[in-house]
Amino acid sequence: MAETVFEELQRYVHFSEADGALLRAFRPLARPRFQEIAEEFYARILSHEEASRVLHGGESQVGQLKVTLVAWMDALLSGPWDEAYWQHRYQIGRVHVRIGMPQHYMFGAMNVLRAGLGQVALERVTGAALEPTRAAVGKILDLELAIMLHTYRDDLLAQQARTERLSTFGQLVGSIGHDLRNPLGVIETSLFILRGRAGEDERTRKHLDRIKDQLDVANGIITNLLDMIHDRPLAAEPVLLGEVVDGAVAAVRRPPGVTLEVSGVAELPAVPGDPVQLRQVLVNLVENAVFAASPAGAVAVRGRRTGAEVLLDVEDSGPGVDPATRRRLFEPLITTKERGIGLGLALVKRIAERHGGGVAYSEREGGGARFTVRLPC
Numbered sequence: 411m412a413e414t415v416f417e418e419l420q421r422y423v424h425f426s427e428a429d430g431a432l433l434r435a436f437r438p439l440a441r442p443r444f445q446e447i448a449e450e451f452y453a454r455i456l457s458h459e460e461a462s463r464v465l466h467g468g469e470s471q472v473g474q475l476k477v478t479l480v481a482w483m484d485a486l487l488s489g490p491w492d493e494a495y496w497q498h499r500y501q502i503g504r505v506h507v508r509i510g511m512p513q514h515y516m517f518g519a520m521n522v523l524r525a526g527l528g529q530v531a532l533e534r535v536t537g538a539a540l541e542p543t544r545a546a547v548g549k550i551l552d553l554e555l556a557i558m559l560h561t562y563r564d565d566l567l568a569q570q571a572r573t574e575r576l577s578t579f580g581q582l583v584g585s586i587g588h589d590l591r592n593p594l595g596v597i598e599t600s601l602f603i604l605r606g607r608a609g610e611d612e613r614t615r616k617h618l619d620r621i622k623d624q625l626d627v628a629n630g631i632i633t634n635l636l637d638m639i640h641d642r643p644l645a646a647e648p649v650l651l652g653e654v655v656d657g658a659v660a661a662v663r664r665p666p667g668v669t670l671e672v673s674g675v676a677e678l679p680a681v682p683g684d685p686v687q688l689r690q691v692l693v694n695l696v697e698n699a700v701f702a703a704s705p706a707g708a709v710a711v712r713g714r715r716t717g718a719e720v721l722l723d724v725e726d727s728g729p730g731v732d733p734a735t736r737r738r739l740f741e742p743l744i745t746t747k748e749r750g751i752g753l754g755l756a757l758v759k760r761i762a763e764r765h766g767g768g769v770a771y772s773e774r775e776g777g778g779a780r781f782t783v784r785l786p787c
Contacts, residue, residue, distance in 0.1 A: 483527075524548065687765075707727040
């Protein structure tokens with residue numbers, strides 16, 4: 411069987427079962443000092459303005475993060491150091507990438523942990539076990555650093571590929587979008603003239619209305635395409651998300667068999683943002699949820715606050731998203747709809763990031779999809 415990435419890294423740093431046994435023996439000696447090490451760790455981070463800023467809340471969030479770091483150190487010394495361990499640590503590394511933690515701060519942070527745990531070993535481990543224990547601590551911290559750097563590498567490669575695709579996509583869209591505006595403008599002008607000459611012929615007016623509806627759809631698609639390649643400036647103001655959600659829900663048609671529940675949104679604090687663009691985010695997500703839950707199912711929009719962010723969850727009881735599609739879910743032209751063109755979620759991601767936030771997909775408990783929009787408050 412082929413060697414996994416984690417097994418390759420373990421082999422590279424010579425991490426063995428004997429090292430694991432030493433770490434487990436060291437854990438009860440080190441646990442009483444975890445809190446002290448966590449205090450020093452975050453004192454160092456808060457002393458650097460750039461590193462502190464990426465925590466989205468500075469000291470107000472550090473209390474919770476210290477608890478998380480204590481649990482991280484406990485798992486560091488207890489194992490098991492298997493594929494599940496790799497996956498969990500890999501996800502932590504992805505968070506560091508997402509919040510924009512610079513790589514050089516990770517090296518500095520790991521040195522704080524190395525020094526703290528090394529000092530505990532000097533004070534608490536005696537005899538011949540001291541040097542092997544310190545070596546085992548060094549190996550597992552080297553492994554942790556390798557995992558984190560691996561996440562940066564994966565995300566950098568993915569970002570480069572995404573940038574190349576978006577560049578090609580942008581050139582194509584820019585050309586086609588502007589070229590299509592001209593014939594659509596001629597059609598719209600002719601339609602206006604024909605409306606004035608249609609008189610009272612109900613059948614003719616019905617067909618003219620259908621032409622107008624389809625013109626609006628075409629213009630909307632072009633607008634969304636151009637929005638994907640241009641950073642439309644934010645008309646920023648304090649936005650009450652309850653009002654934005656109410657407007658979006660009212661704008662989305664849904665069949666009688668689909669229920670829609672809104673909760674926790676009215677209590678959210680105002681966020682700085684563009685209400686028009688944020689409404690577009692909610693309209694796109696709710697439309698997708700209604701489509702997935704149709705003809706009979708449930709859709710829910712839930713609001714909550716965590717630290718210095720507000721979260722909006724849009725859930726549906728549909729089939730969810732298959733793993734193959736999930737990896738490229740927020741890229742342009744990726745869609746699960748038969749008649750969709752795959753711009754809705756890409757635009758949601760773009761707008762959320764313009765506001766300093768983001769969007770993520772997860773599986774809904776009991777089946778279905780959940781899209782979570784993060785916004786700084």
